[in-house]
Amino acid sequence: MGTSEFLDLCKKEVVKYTNCHLDKTDKKEIKENDVFVVWNCKTLQNNKALLSTTLFDGMYYEITYNGDKQELYFDAYKKWENKCIKLEEN
Template sequence: MNNAEFINKAKYIVAKYTNENILKPEQGLISENEVFVAWYAKVLQNHKALLATLIEGDQHYYEVTYNGDKKQLYLDVYNKQENKCFEVEN
């Protein structure tokens, strides 16, 4: 699987999961175009990406991993629990 194929599959999986598990029927459905990649890496035959949606108020981020040895794709869904600010002195 090349980089573009992985990114397309990852966006599709996140959109599908969001439509089926996060959105309420009155909110409508999202497409892959409303999913963005925040971070991506490829090591050997494995891929990993962190993604999010453009849905206002969506507190989830999604981690999609492709295991090239087993030809399996995994989805992990995380919720933002807290946001803290720490002052850093130079």
């Protein structure tokens, strides 16, 4: 699977997952143009991408394609904290 095809598939999967998990009373859905790629890599027949959406929900998604088995692995994460830790110089 090529990189463009993989990233298009990733965006579709994030849209499906997100719309399925949004609060239905909000009557909001996202589209593929609301999903962006943070990072991606292709090594041999395998692909991996980190994605997020324009929603302010702190979610990000890690999707891996195993080219040997033709399987897609989907992980959804919630960002709980982002902090800076200053290291002392020796």
